[in-house]
Amino acid sequence: LRKLGVKINKIKKGKYEFLGKGLGSFHCKKNTVLDFSNSGTGARLIQGCCATNPNIQVKLTGDKSLSKRSMKKIIKVMEEFGAEYFPKNKFHFPLTLVSSELPVGIKHVAGISSQIKSATILAGLNAFGKTTIIEKIKSRDHTERMLKHNSAIKIKKGEKNIIEIKGKKALEPINISVPGDPSTASFYAALCLLNKDSKIILKRVHINPTRIGFFNIIRKHNGKISFKNKRIESNEIVADVHVKNSKIKNLKVGGKFFVSCQDEYPIMF
Missing domain, CATH: 3.65.10.10 (Enolpyruvate transferase domain)
Structure with a gap:
């Protein structure tokens, strides 16, 4: 996040302050390397944030273990928003991600992966129009809960959960206490x-x-x-x-x- 221009201050042990600048505020030098080590969650969520953020071109990499894990599903969803990946038809790190110049909301049918669902939510926040996620099987919902107090997200519960994200709506700042895993x-x-x-x-x-x-x-x-x-x-x-x-x-x-x-x-x- 610091490489993407986010200012993070350590207040004391276990307490940090993140100073956000709003939607679309990530910025970095062209081809900045983002190394996710062994974090598949971090890799997918940051791709969601970057895919619809203007003027982003980053190199995505990780350790040997992460580089063996396919990113095909997340790539296909981010490409629907208009993001591009290079080399073409390669689905393992290292990869280059180029953000969409004009991201537009999509309709996405979610599988069991909460990481891809969350990445889609994050990408939808900075896309024009509405992004709709249809969830046949309810997966982890931490991202939805974190955004619950914002009007940008609406959840219709039923046999299928329908998550609607209104893009380009300013988000309210929040204080989060992270409990035990x-x-x-x-x-x-x-x-x-x-x-x-x-x-x-x-x-x-x-x-x-x-x-x-x-x-x-x-x-x-x-x-x-x-x-x-x-x-x-x-x-x-x-x-x-x-x-x-x-x-x-x-x-x-x-x-x-x-x-x-x-x-x-x-x-x-």
Whole structure:
């Protein structure tokens, strides 16, 4: 973000101030290198921000692991907004991204990837007109919650979620408190569940319904997990997760849980 002209100040340990300048304010020298190391989430979200930002030409790269991961899906969506990638028909880093000169809102049918959905939302914010995302299977919704207080986004819930983004609408500044990651918490919970006479309290964990598939599965199979001290912080549900050693039944996990606990499947295996 600093390479894209964002001013970031460290206030103290764990607290930062980001000074935004509004939509379309990213700027950098031509062919600035953006190295995402091993962050697939960062790579996709920043592409969403850059694709519709005027006058951006950046080189995208990452480590060996990230460079093996295909960017084809995100590339195809950003190309609908008018962005270009070079070399053509290459879908792995390193790549060059050239932003759209005249981005126009699109209609996108989302899959299970919340990263691509979020990148589409971010690109739509800076595109002319309306961007519509049709979500057949509800995936992680942190971006929507973060933007909830803005009139630029509207969500129609039903059998299919429909997310509408009105482009070029000024966004209100926000203060965000980042809670504990439920995927990381799941590993500690699993150790506790399997160790005799163990118990643990995981403080201030994020329990967004799209993220707690692991906890729900374990609870259905005799796992002693409870959420206490629930509250809303920055439009997200946060709680203290109480875990006790349990005799867990053999797990039977249907595919419907995958979206809400894809990072936790290795624990269950």
